[in-house]
Amino acid sequence: MKALPWIAFPYAALLVFVGGHVWRWRFDRLGWTSRSSQLLEQRWLRIGSPLFHVGVLGALGGHVLGILVPARATRAVGIDDSAYHVLSLAAGGFFGAMALAGIVVLTLRRLLVRRVRRGGGVADVVVDLALLAVVGIGMGETLGWNLLVGEYGYRETVSVWFRQLFTLHPDASLMSGAPWVYQAHALASLTLFALWPFTRLVHVWTAPVGYLARRAHILYREPPASTSPS
Numbered sequence: 140m141k142a143l144p145w146i147a148f149p150y151a152a153l154l155v156f157v158g159g160h161v162w163r164w165r166f167d168r169l170g171w172t173s174r175s176s177q178l179l180e181q182r183w184l185r186i187g188s189p190l191f192h193v194g195v196l197g198a199l200g201g202h203v204l205g206i207l208v209p210a211r212a213t214r215a216v217g218i219d220d221s222a223y224h225v226l227s228l229a230a231g232g233f234f235g236a237m238a239l240a241g242i243v244v245l246t247l248r249r250l251l252v253r254r255v256r257r258g259g260g261v262a263d264v265v266v267d268l269a270l271l272a273v274v275g276i277g278m279g280e281t282l283g284w285n286l287l288v289g290e291y292g293y294r295e296t297v298s299v300w301f302r303q304l305f306t307l308h309p310d311a312s313l314m315s316g317a318p319w320v321y322q323a324h325a326l327a328s329l330t331l332f333a334l335w336p337f338t339r340l341v342h343v344w345t346a347p348v349g350y351l352a353r354r355a356h357i358l359y360r361e362p363p364a365s366t367s368p369s
């Protein structure tokens with residue numbers, strides 16, 4: 140029974156994630172867009188969008204350290220477990236709160252601003268709600284569980300299980316014994332991965348980040364005939 144949520148479901152979600160992207164690229168390349176609603180409403184977007192994007196990028200940076208990097212590697216470079224805990228609480232709390240505030244603003248905007256609601260589809264609402272669930276439950280782990288229940292060493296269970304998925308030897312008992320909030324966050328994230336290719340989240344892979352480092356255009360113009368030297 141443990142195998143269903145912690146082995147079958149993760150692989151099904153990852154399969155849909157990869158296969159869905161291939162399908163979308165082949166058959167809906169013109170629809171591969173962020174479906175920006177900037178023209179429909181700007182005031183709330185200017186607040187919610189940067190809060191969400193900066194917050195989620197910071198939080199996912201923390202996931203690289205806390206989930207992909209084994210605890211023994213951080214210990215080896217001198218970050219002991221209590222220092223790691225303080226770091227994850229402070230940085231995760233800060234970026235997570237930004238992401239949560241951002242996605243709350245963006246979801247309310249999508250539901251309450253008529254032009255935005257009418258301009259979007261069901262998938263746009265679903266993706267906002269899924270992000271709200273993932274980020275909200277994530278904060279339930281980082282601040283809620285740690286501060287109200289007690290420190291939980293997820294780097295010995297959740298993180299190990301997640302890395303094992305990629306070596307094709309996941310141990311389901313690592314997750315089935317984790318507190319419910321850690322289980323809920325992982326299941327919500329896997330659901331988000333399965334929805335990803337069928338929503339505007341695909342824009343993440345083609346965000347025009349090159350613009351930030353691009354050299355300015357140099358424009359060459361012929362001088363008008365009247366001003367050219369005789």
Ligand code: HEM
Nearest residue numbers: 198201227231235238274277278280281293297301325328
């Ligand atoms: C299966 C994939 C994922 C796993 C196993 C996972 C696991 C975790 C864990 C263990 C925490 C608690 C961190 C701590 O207390 O230090 C956490 C927090 C969090 N997660 Fe995830 N996560 C996943 C995917 C995601 C995704 C896709 C997002 C965003 C779209 C996300 C957003 C957050 C946020 C905002 C927090 C709270 C702030 C923080 O501590 O970083 N997570 N996640």
